Protein backbone atom coordinates (compact mmCIF):
# COMPACT_ATOMS: atom_id res chain seq x y z
CA UNK A 19 0.00 0.00 0.00
CA UNK A 20 1.33 3.39 -1.01
CA UNK A 21 0.69 6.17 1.52
CA UNK A 22 -1.30 9.20 0.35
CA UNK A 23 -0.13 12.51 1.79
CA UNK A 24 -1.97 15.83 1.98
CA UNK A 25 -1.46 19.56 1.82
CA UNK A 26 -1.46 21.46 5.10
CA UNK A 27 -3.75 24.49 4.87
CA UNK A 28 -5.03 26.56 7.79
CA UNK A 29 -4.27 23.83 10.31
CA UNK A 30 -5.79 20.92 8.40
CA UNK A 31 -4.30 18.15 6.32
CA UNK A 32 -6.33 18.20 3.10
CA UNK A 33 -6.10 16.66 -0.37
CA UNK A 34 -6.03 18.86 -3.49
CA UNK A 35 -9.60 20.02 -4.13
CA UNK A 36 -9.43 18.28 -7.53
CA UNK A 37 -8.51 15.01 -5.79
CA UNK A 38 -5.57 14.62 -8.18
CA UNK A 39 -2.21 13.25 -7.01
CA UNK A 40 1.32 12.66 -8.28
CA UNK A 41 3.84 9.95 -7.42
CA UNK A 42 7.03 10.43 -5.41
CA UNK A 43 9.55 7.88 -6.70
CA UNK A 44 12.91 6.60 -5.44
CA UNK A 45 15.51 7.60 -8.07
CA UNK A 46 17.64 4.55 -7.26
CA UNK A 47 14.69 2.22 -7.91
CA UNK A 48 11.88 3.53 -10.07
CA UNK A 49 9.53 0.78 -8.85
CA UNK A 50 9.74 2.05 -5.28
CA UNK A 51 6.87 4.54 -5.01
CA UNK A 52 7.35 6.49 -1.78
CA UNK A 53 3.94 8.14 -1.69
CA UNK A 54 1.16 9.94 -3.49
CA UNK A 55 1.02 13.71 -3.04
CA UNK A 56 -1.66 16.28 -3.89
CA UNK A 57 -1.43 17.77 -7.37
CA UNK A 58 -2.66 21.19 -6.31
CA UNK A 59 -3.86 24.06 -8.45
CA UNK A 60 -4.71 27.74 -8.13
CA UNK A 61 -7.73 27.07 -5.91
CA UNK A 62 -5.64 25.20 -3.33
CA UNK A 63 -3.03 27.96 -3.50
CA UNK A 64 -5.67 30.65 -2.92
CA UNK A 65 -6.93 28.83 0.21
CA UNK A 66 -3.35 28.55 1.50
CA UNK A 67 -2.69 32.25 0.95
CA UNK A 68 -5.95 33.12 2.75
CA UNK A 69 -4.94 30.91 5.69
CA UNK A 70 -1.49 32.53 5.84
CA UNK A 71 -3.03 36.01 5.80
CA UNK A 72 -5.34 35.10 8.67
CA UNK A 73 -2.50 33.63 10.75
CA UNK A 74 -0.25 36.60 9.99
CA UNK A 75 -2.54 38.96 11.90
CA UNK A 76 -1.49 37.43 15.22
CA UNK A 77 1.83 35.81 14.36
CA UNK A 78 3.50 39.14 13.52
CA UNK A 79 2.68 40.33 17.05
CA UNK A 80 4.29 37.35 18.80
CA UNK A 81 7.60 38.69 20.19
CA UNK A 82 10.54 37.59 18.04
CA UNK A 83 12.31 35.81 20.95
CA UNK A 84 9.16 33.65 21.39
CA UNK A 85 8.95 32.91 17.65
CA UNK A 86 12.60 31.96 17.74
CA UNK A 87 12.02 29.48 20.57
CA UNK A 88 9.82 27.46 18.20
CA UNK A 89 12.62 27.48 15.63
CA UNK A 90 15.08 26.36 18.30
CA UNK A 91 12.82 23.47 19.30
CA UNK A 92 12.55 22.48 15.62
CA UNK A 93 16.36 22.31 15.62
CA UNK A 94 16.26 19.98 18.63
CA UNK A 95 13.75 17.69 16.91
CA UNK A 96 15.94 17.64 13.81
CA UNK A 97 18.87 16.55 15.98
CA UNK A 98 16.79 13.74 17.45
CA UNK A 99 15.49 12.59 14.05
CA UNK A 100 18.66 13.25 12.05
CA UNK A 101 19.45 9.67 11.09
CA UNK A 102 15.84 8.78 10.24
CA UNK A 103 15.49 11.89 8.07
CA UNK A 104 18.81 11.28 6.34
CA UNK A 105 17.68 7.77 5.37
CA UNK A 106 14.31 9.05 4.12
CA UNK A 107 16.18 11.66 2.09
CA UNK A 108 18.39 9.05 0.43
CA UNK A 109 15.33 7.08 -0.56
CA UNK A 110 13.54 10.11 -1.91
CA UNK A 111 16.36 12.09 -3.52
CA UNK A 112 19.23 9.64 -4.00
CA UNK A 113 22.25 11.43 -2.50
CA UNK A 114 24.58 9.20 -0.48
CA UNK A 115 23.93 8.82 3.24
CA UNK A 116 26.88 10.92 4.46
CA UNK A 117 25.68 13.82 2.30
CA UNK A 118 22.07 13.36 3.39
CA UNK A 119 23.23 13.60 7.01
CA UNK A 120 25.03 16.79 6.02
CA UNK A 121 21.83 18.16 4.47
CA UNK A 122 19.92 17.57 7.74
CA UNK A 123 22.83 19.04 9.71
CA UNK A 124 22.58 22.21 7.63
CA UNK A 125 18.94 22.45 8.70
CA UNK A 126 19.99 22.06 12.34
CA UNK A 127 22.70 24.72 11.98
CA UNK A 128 20.19 27.08 10.38
CA UNK A 129 17.67 26.48 13.16
CA UNK A 130 20.18 27.28 15.91
CA UNK A 131 21.59 30.30 14.10
CA UNK A 132 18.17 31.76 13.30
CA UNK A 133 16.87 31.04 16.80
CA UNK A 134 19.65 33.33 18.06
CA UNK A 135 18.46 36.04 15.69
CA UNK A 136 15.20 36.17 17.64
CA UNK A 137 17.08 38.11 20.31
CA UNK A 138 19.05 40.21 17.83
CA UNK A 139 17.24 41.28 14.64
CA UNK A 140 19.34 44.40 15.06
CA UNK A 141 18.12 47.71 13.78
CA UNK A 142 20.01 51.00 13.54
CA UNK A 143 19.94 54.11 15.62
CA UNK A 144 21.48 57.35 14.41
CA UNK A 145 21.46 60.82 16.00
CA UNK A 146 18.89 63.24 14.59
CA UNK A 147 19.82 66.72 13.31
CA UNK A 148 17.06 68.39 15.34
CA UNK A 149 17.03 68.62 19.15
CA UNK A 150 14.67 66.42 21.18
CA UNK A 151 14.12 64.09 18.28
CA UNK A 152 14.88 60.39 18.22
CA UNK A 153 15.36 58.24 15.11
CA UNK A 154 15.60 54.48 14.70
CA UNK A 155 15.28 52.02 11.82
CA UNK A 156 13.87 48.62 12.70
CA UNK A 157 13.07 45.42 10.90
CA UNK A 158 9.44 44.49 10.33
CA UNK A 159 8.07 41.39 8.59
CA UNK A 160 7.42 41.50 4.85
CA UNK A 161 4.05 39.75 5.31
CA UNK A 162 3.10 36.69 3.29
CA UNK A 163 6.07 34.77 1.90
CA UNK A 164 5.91 32.22 -0.92
CA UNK A 165 8.78 29.74 -0.51
CA UNK A 166 9.48 27.76 -3.69
CA UNK A 167 12.28 25.22 -3.43
CA UNK A 168 14.26 22.71 -5.54
CA UNK A 169 14.90 19.03 -4.83
CA UNK A 170 18.67 18.90 -4.52
CA UNK A 171 18.82 20.04 -0.87
CA UNK A 172 15.36 18.92 0.13
CA UNK A 173 15.69 19.79 3.81
CA UNK A 174 18.47 22.41 3.99
CA UNK A 175 17.07 24.83 1.39
CA UNK A 176 13.53 24.87 2.87
CA UNK A 177 15.06 25.66 6.29
CA UNK A 178 17.07 28.53 4.74
CA UNK A 179 13.76 30.10 3.76
CA UNK A 180 11.22 29.02 6.37
CA UNK A 181 13.26 29.54 9.52
CA UNK A 182 14.43 33.14 8.98
CA UNK A 183 10.96 33.98 7.59
CA UNK A 184 9.37 32.70 10.80
CA UNK A 185 11.77 34.41 13.19
CA UNK A 186 11.12 37.67 11.33
CA UNK A 187 7.35 37.29 11.82
CA UNK A 188 6.15 36.34 8.34
CA UNK A 189 3.49 33.74 7.47
CA UNK A 190 4.17 31.41 4.58
CA UNK A 191 2.93 29.28 1.76
CA UNK A 192 5.55 26.62 1.01
CA UNK A 193 5.59 24.94 -2.43
CA UNK A 194 8.36 22.34 -2.39
CA UNK A 195 9.85 20.55 -5.40
CA UNK A 196 7.67 17.79 -6.79
CA UNK A 197 10.59 15.34 -6.63
CA UNK A 198 11.02 15.67 -2.85
CA UNK A 199 7.62 16.30 -1.24
CA UNK A 200 8.15 13.88 1.65
CA UNK A 201 11.05 15.89 3.08
CA UNK A 202 8.85 19.00 2.98
CA UNK A 203 6.00 17.13 4.66
CA UNK A 204 8.35 15.94 7.40
CA UNK A 205 9.77 19.43 7.99
CA UNK A 206 6.26 20.75 8.45
CA UNK A 207 5.44 18.01 10.96
CA UNK A 208 8.56 18.99 12.87
CA UNK A 209 7.61 22.68 12.96
CA UNK A 210 4.14 21.76 14.23
CA UNK A 211 5.60 19.52 16.93
CA UNK A 212 7.86 22.43 17.89
CA UNK A 213 4.77 24.54 18.57
CA UNK A 214 4.12 26.48 15.34
CA UNK A 215 0.60 27.94 15.45
CA UNK A 216 -2.03 26.98 12.91
CA UNK A 217 -1.82 28.59 9.49
CA UNK A 218 1.58 30.23 9.92
CA UNK A 219 3.13 27.80 7.42
CA UNK A 220 0.87 26.29 4.77
CA UNK A 221 2.19 23.50 2.62
CA UNK A 222 0.94 23.14 -0.95
CA UNK A 223 2.34 20.32 -3.05
CA UNK A 224 2.22 20.19 -6.80
CA UNK A 225 3.90 20.87 -10.10
CA UNK A 226 5.63 24.12 -10.94
CA UNK A 227 3.23 25.40 -13.57
CA UNK A 228 0.10 24.27 -11.71
CA UNK A 229 0.88 25.18 -8.09
CA UNK A 230 4.06 27.33 -8.21
CA UNK A 231 2.89 29.73 -10.91
CA UNK A 232 -0.46 30.67 -9.24
CA UNK A 233 1.41 31.28 -6.01
CA UNK A 234 3.79 33.71 -7.72
CA UNK A 235 0.82 35.44 -9.39
CA UNK A 236 -1.33 35.68 -6.26
CA UNK A 237 -1.83 39.32 -5.21
CA UNK A 238 -1.94 38.35 -1.52
CA UNK A 239 1.73 37.28 -1.54
CA UNK A 240 4.30 39.96 -0.71
CA UNK A 241 7.59 38.14 -1.22
CA UNK A 242 8.60 35.22 -3.42
CA UNK A 243 11.70 33.44 -2.20
CA UNK A 244 12.71 31.11 -5.02
CA UNK A 245 15.58 28.65 -5.47
CA UNK A 246 15.77 26.71 -8.71
CA UNK A 247 16.81 26.99 -12.32
CA UNK A 248 17.68 30.28 -13.99
CA UNK A 249 15.02 29.68 -16.62
CA UNK A 250 12.19 29.32 -14.09
CA UNK A 251 13.66 32.12 -11.94
CA UNK A 252 13.39 34.55 -14.84
CA UNK A 253 9.72 33.61 -15.28
CA UNK A 254 9.10 34.01 -11.53
CA UNK A 255 10.63 37.52 -11.58
CA UNK A 256 8.63 38.50 -14.66
CA UNK A 257 5.28 37.35 -13.26
CA UNK A 258 5.96 38.73 -9.78
CA UNK A 259 6.77 42.15 -11.25
CA UNK A 260 3.15 42.51 -12.36
CA UNK A 261 2.05 42.74 -8.73
CA UNK A 262 5.21 44.54 -7.47
CA UNK A 263 6.32 41.69 -5.23
CA UNK A 264 9.69 41.52 -3.60
CA UNK A 265 11.56 38.60 -5.22
CA UNK A 266 14.67 36.78 -4.07
CA UNK A 267 16.19 34.39 -6.61
CA UNK A 268 18.91 31.77 -6.08
CA UNK A 269 19.55 30.05 -9.37
CA UNK A 270 22.01 28.08 -11.45
CA UNK A 271 25.79 27.88 -11.59
CA UNK A 272 28.67 26.90 -13.87
CA UNK A 273 31.35 26.91 -11.23
CA UNK A 274 35.04 26.49 -11.89
CA UNK A 275 38.07 25.19 -10.03
CA UNK A 276 41.35 26.84 -11.11
CA UNK A 277 44.36 24.56 -10.75
CA UNK A 278 47.63 26.49 -10.94
CA UNK A 279 51.03 24.99 -11.82
CA UNK A 280 52.12 25.31 -8.17
CA UNK A 281 48.95 23.68 -6.81
CA UNK A 282 49.08 20.79 -4.35
CA UNK A 283 47.88 18.40 -7.08
CA UNK A 284 46.49 15.61 -4.90
CA UNK A 285 44.43 18.12 -2.99
CA UNK A 286 43.21 19.69 -6.25
CA UNK A 287 42.15 16.26 -7.54
CA UNK A 288 40.32 15.59 -4.26
CA UNK A 289 38.51 18.90 -4.73
CA UNK A 290 37.63 18.21 -8.37
CA UNK A 291 36.24 14.74 -7.57
CA UNK A 292 34.22 16.00 -4.60
CA UNK A 293 33.04 19.16 -6.35
CA UNK A 294 32.28 17.48 -9.67
CA UNK A 295 30.71 14.21 -8.61
CA UNK A 296 29.43 14.80 -5.04
CA UNK A 297 25.59 14.72 -5.03
CA UNK A 298 26.03 13.30 -8.58
CA UNK A 299 26.99 16.81 -9.71
CA UNK A 300 23.53 18.10 -8.74
CA UNK A 301 24.59 21.01 -6.59
CA UNK A 302 24.19 24.60 -7.65
CA UNK A 303 27.82 24.97 -6.54
CA UNK A 304 29.07 21.82 -8.34
CA UNK A 305 32.51 22.15 -9.95
CA UNK A 306 31.40 21.52 -13.52
CA UNK A 307 34.54 23.15 -14.98
CA UNK A 308 38.17 22.61 -14.03
CA UNK A 309 40.57 25.14 -15.55
CA UNK A 310 44.05 23.68 -15.37
CA UNK A 311 47.40 25.35 -15.99
CA UNK A 312 48.87 23.73 -19.10
CA UNK A 313 52.06 22.77 -17.23
CA UNK A 314 50.17 20.42 -14.90
CA UNK A 315 47.32 19.48 -17.23
CA UNK A 316 48.65 16.01 -18.04
CA UNK A 317 49.45 15.02 -14.47
CA UNK A 318 46.18 16.42 -13.15
CA UNK A 319 43.87 14.81 -15.72
CA UNK A 320 45.56 11.41 -15.39
CA UNK A 321 44.90 11.33 -11.67
CA UNK A 322 41.43 12.91 -12.01
CA UNK A 323 40.34 10.29 -14.56
CA UNK A 324 41.63 7.39 -12.45
CA UNK A 325 39.76 8.65 -9.44
CA UNK A 326 36.54 9.20 -11.41
CA UNK A 327 36.75 5.72 -12.93
CA UNK A 328 37.06 4.18 -9.47
CA UNK A 329 33.90 5.84 -8.10
CA UNK A 330 31.24 3.28 -7.20
CA UNK A 331 27.69 3.94 -8.32
CA UNK A 332 24.77 2.59 -6.36
CA UNK A 333 22.08 3.19 -3.78
CA UNK A 334 23.03 5.97 -1.41
CA UNK A 335 22.06 3.74 1.51
CA UNK A 336 24.99 1.42 0.77
CA UNK A 337 27.96 2.85 2.71
CA UNK A 338 30.28 1.73 -0.11
CA UNK A 339 28.54 3.91 -2.70
CA UNK A 340 30.36 7.06 -3.81
CA UNK A 341 27.84 8.40 -6.33
CA UNK A 342 24.07 7.95 -6.20
CA UNK A 343 21.53 8.31 -9.00
CA UNK A 344 20.43 11.55 -10.64
CA UNK A 345 17.00 12.73 -9.64
CA UNK A 346 14.76 11.45 -12.44
CA UNK A 347 14.61 10.17 -15.99
CA UNK A 348 14.35 13.63 -17.55
CA UNK A 349 17.56 14.66 -15.80
CA UNK A 350 19.29 11.41 -16.80
CA UNK A 351 18.45 11.99 -20.45
CA UNK A 352 19.49 15.64 -20.19
CA UNK A 353 22.92 14.69 -18.83
CA UNK A 354 23.36 12.22 -21.65
CA UNK A 355 22.22 14.76 -24.22
CA UNK A 356 25.04 17.03 -23.04
CA UNK A 357 27.49 14.17 -23.55
CA UNK A 358 26.35 14.05 -27.17
CA UNK A 359 26.56 17.83 -27.46
CA UNK A 360 30.13 17.82 -26.08
CA UNK A 361 31.14 15.03 -28.41
CA UNK A 362 29.61 16.87 -31.35
CA UNK A 363 31.51 20.04 -30.44
CA UNK A 364 34.82 18.19 -30.45
CA UNK A 365 35.40 17.68 -26.71
CA UNK A 366 37.14 14.40 -25.86
CA UNK A 367 35.52 12.06 -23.33
CA UNK A 368 38.19 10.69 -21.00
CA UNK A 369 35.87 8.60 -18.85
CA UNK A 370 32.14 7.92 -18.51
CA UNK A 371 29.76 9.38 -21.06
CA UNK A 372 27.04 6.78 -20.65
CA UNK A 373 23.99 5.73 -18.69
CA UNK A 374 24.92 2.94 -16.25
CA UNK A 375 22.69 -0.10 -16.64
CA UNK A 376 24.46 -3.10 -15.17
CA UNK A 377 22.79 -5.13 -12.41
CA UNK A 378 20.72 -3.15 -9.92
CA UNK A 379 21.69 0.15 -11.54
CA UNK A 380 19.20 -0.59 -14.31
CA UNK A 381 16.39 0.04 -11.83
CA UNK A 382 17.35 3.66 -11.24
CA UNK A 383 18.70 6.75 -12.95
CA UNK A 384 22.47 6.30 -12.86
CA UNK A 385 25.01 8.12 -15.01
CA UNK A 386 28.72 7.35 -15.13
CA UNK A 387 30.98 10.11 -13.82
CA UNK A 388 32.07 11.85 -17.00
CA UNK A 389 35.12 13.98 -17.80
CA UNK A 390 35.52 15.97 -21.02
CA UNK A 391 38.97 17.15 -22.08
CA UNK A 392 40.02 19.54 -24.83
CA UNK A 393 37.09 21.75 -23.97
CA UNK A 394 37.03 25.19 -25.51
CA UNK A 395 35.46 27.96 -23.40
CA UNK A 396 32.96 28.64 -26.20
CA UNK A 397 31.54 25.10 -26.19
CA UNK A 398 28.10 24.59 -24.69
CA UNK A 399 29.41 22.02 -22.19
CA UNK A 400 31.68 24.77 -20.84
CA UNK A 401 28.89 27.34 -20.58
CA UNK A 402 25.58 25.66 -19.74
CA UNK A 403 24.56 24.11 -16.44
CA UNK A 404 24.35 20.32 -16.95
CA UNK A 405 23.42 19.46 -13.34
CA UNK A 406 24.83 15.95 -13.39
CA UNK A 407 28.13 14.08 -12.92
CA UNK A 408 29.80 15.74 -15.90
CA UNK A 409 32.96 17.87 -15.69
CA UNK A 410 34.73 19.83 -18.44
CA UNK A 411 38.50 20.30 -18.27
CA UNK A 412 39.84 23.47 -19.89
CA UNK A 413 43.46 24.60 -20.24
CA UNK A 414 44.99 27.97 -19.39
CA UNK A 415 48.51 29.35 -19.87
CA UNK A 416 48.42 31.75 -16.92
CA UNK A 417 46.43 32.79 -13.88
CA UNK A 418 45.07 35.76 -15.83
CA UNK A 419 43.80 33.55 -18.61
CA UNK A 420 42.28 31.09 -16.11
CA UNK A 421 40.41 33.92 -14.40
CA UNK A 422 39.19 35.23 -17.74
CA UNK A 423 37.81 31.79 -18.66
CA UNK A 424 36.30 31.42 -15.19
CA UNK A 425 34.41 34.71 -15.51
CA UNK A 426 33.29 34.10 -19.08
CA UNK A 427 29.90 32.56 -18.25
CA UNK A 428 26.46 33.91 -17.61
CA UNK A 429 26.52 32.47 -14.07
CA UNK A 430 28.49 33.63 -11.03
CA UNK A 431 27.90 31.45 -7.99
CA UNK A 432 31.04 29.69 -6.72
CA UNK A 433 34.71 29.33 -7.68
CA UNK A 434 37.92 27.85 -6.29
CA UNK A 435 41.65 28.20 -6.78
CA UNK A 436 44.36 25.72 -5.86
CA UNK A 437 47.77 27.37 -5.49
CA UNK A 438 50.58 27.58 -2.94
CA UNK A 439 51.23 31.22 -3.84
CA UNK A 440 49.43 33.68 -1.57
CA UNK A 441 49.74 36.47 -4.15
CA UNK A 442 47.95 34.39 -6.78
CA UNK A 443 45.28 33.41 -4.27
CA UNK A 444 44.55 37.06 -3.47
CA UNK A 445 44.59 38.04 -7.13
CA UNK A 446 41.96 35.35 -7.75
CA UNK A 447 39.85 36.55 -4.80
CA UNK A 448 40.02 40.06 -6.26
CA UNK A 449 39.35 39.27 -9.92
CA UNK A 450 37.00 36.27 -10.00
CA UNK A 451 33.43 37.50 -10.29
CA UNK A 452 31.39 35.04 -8.22
CA UNK A 453 29.44 35.26 -4.97
CA UNK A 454 31.71 32.70 -3.28
CA UNK A 455 35.44 31.91 -3.75
CA UNK A 456 37.39 29.13 -2.05
CA UNK A 457 41.16 28.91 -1.74
CA UNK A 458 42.61 25.39 -1.67
CA UNK A 459 39.15 23.91 -1.21
CA UNK A 460 36.50 22.86 -3.71
CA UNK A 461 33.57 24.96 -4.94
CA UNK A 462 31.27 23.41 -2.33
CA UNK A 463 31.35 23.73 1.44
CA UNK A 464 29.29 26.78 2.34
CA UNK A 465 28.46 27.36 6.01
CA UNK A 466 25.12 28.78 7.04
CA UNK A 467 26.43 31.78 9.01
CA UNK A 468 27.72 33.44 5.82
CA UNK A 469 25.88 34.97 2.86
CA UNK A 470 25.17 32.45 0.11
CA UNK A 471 24.40 33.36 -3.47
CA UNK A 472 25.86 34.61 -6.71
CA UNK A 473 26.09 37.30 -9.32
CA UNK A 474 24.93 37.64 -12.95
CA UNK A 475 22.27 35.03 -13.82
CA UNK A 476 22.78 33.12 -10.56
CA UNK A 477 20.84 35.61 -8.48
CA UNK A 478 19.19 39.00 -8.25
CA UNK A 479 21.26 40.62 -5.55
CA UNK A 480 19.94 38.84 -2.46
CA UNK A 481 21.88 36.44 -0.24
CA UNK A 482 20.46 33.64 1.84
CA UNK A 483 22.32 32.37 4.90
CA UNK A 484 23.67 34.39 7.80
CA UNK A 485 22.49 37.89 8.61
CA UNK A 486 21.76 38.65 4.95
CA UNK A 487 18.79 36.25 5.02
CA UNK A 488 17.13 38.80 7.33
CA UNK A 489 17.36 41.44 4.60
CA UNK A 490 15.21 39.19 2.41
CA UNK A 491 12.68 38.38 5.09
CA UNK A 492 12.17 41.90 6.51
CA UNK A 493 11.39 45.42 5.42
CA UNK A 494 12.93 48.44 7.11
CA UNK A 495 10.68 50.76 9.04
CA UNK A 496 12.09 54.12 10.11
CA UNK A 497 10.61 55.73 13.19
CA UNK A 498 11.04 59.37 14.32
CA UNK A 499 9.90 60.46 17.75
CA UNK A 500 9.83 64.22 18.27
CA UNK A 501 9.64 64.98 21.98
CA UNK A 502 10.28 68.75 21.69
CA UNK A 503 6.58 69.65 21.93
CA UNK A 504 6.85 72.09 19.00
CA UNK A 505 6.86 71.98 15.19
CA UNK A 506 10.41 71.21 14.04
CA UNK A 507 11.16 71.16 10.31
CA UNK A 508 13.95 68.89 9.09
CA UNK A 509 16.44 70.51 6.70
CA UNK A 510 14.79 73.91 7.35
CA UNK A 511 15.09 74.71 11.05
CA UNK A 512 18.89 74.49 11.10
Ligand code: NAD
Nearest residue numbers: 167168169194195226230231246247250268269270271302
Ligand atom coordinates in the same frame (compact mmCIF):
# COMPACT_ATOMS: atom_id res chain seq x y z
P1 NAD B 1 13.28 24.19 -11.16
O1 NAD B 1 13.52 25.60 -11.53
O2 NAD B 1 12.81 23.26 -12.20
O3 NAD B 1 12.21 24.10 -9.98
C1 NAD B 1 12.38 24.78 -8.76
C2 NAD B 1 11.02 24.97 -8.10
O4 NAD B 1 10.24 25.87 -8.90
C3 NAD B 1 10.19 23.69 -7.98
O5 NAD B 1 9.49 23.70 -6.76
C4 NAD B 1 9.23 23.80 -9.14
O6 NAD B 1 8.03 23.10 -8.96
C5 NAD B 1 8.98 25.29 -9.18
N1 NAD B 1 8.51 25.83 -10.46
C6 NAD B 1 8.71 25.32 -11.70
N2 NAD B 1 8.10 26.10 -12.62
C7 NAD B 1 7.52 27.13 -11.96
C8 NAD B 1 6.78 28.27 -12.35
N3 NAD B 1 6.49 28.52 -13.64
N4 NAD B 1 6.37 29.14 -11.40
C9 NAD B 1 6.66 28.91 -10.10
N5 NAD B 1 7.34 27.84 -9.67
C10 NAD B 1 7.78 26.96 -10.58
O7 NAD B 1 14.65 23.69 -10.50
P2 NAD B 1 15.02 22.24 -9.93
O8 NAD B 1 15.20 21.32 -11.09
O9 NAD B 1 14.08 21.85 -8.85
O10 NAD B 1 16.43 22.54 -9.23
C11 NAD B 1 17.62 22.58 -9.93
C12 NAD B 1 18.06 24.01 -10.17
O11 NAD B 1 18.12 24.72 -8.95
C13 NAD B 1 19.46 24.10 -10.75
O12 NAD B 1 19.49 25.08 -11.77
C14 NAD B 1 20.31 24.55 -9.57
O13 NAD B 1 21.49 25.22 -9.93
C15 NAD B 1 19.35 25.42 -8.84
N6 NAD B 1 19.75 25.59 -7.45
C16 NAD B 1 20.25 26.80 -7.05
C17 NAD B 1 20.66 26.99 -5.74
C18 NAD B 1 21.21 28.33 -5.30
O14 NAD B 1 21.14 28.61 -4.12
N7 NAD B 1 21.75 29.14 -6.19
C19 NAD B 1 20.57 25.94 -4.82
C20 NAD B 1 20.06 24.71 -5.26
C21 NAD B 1 19.64 24.55 -6.57
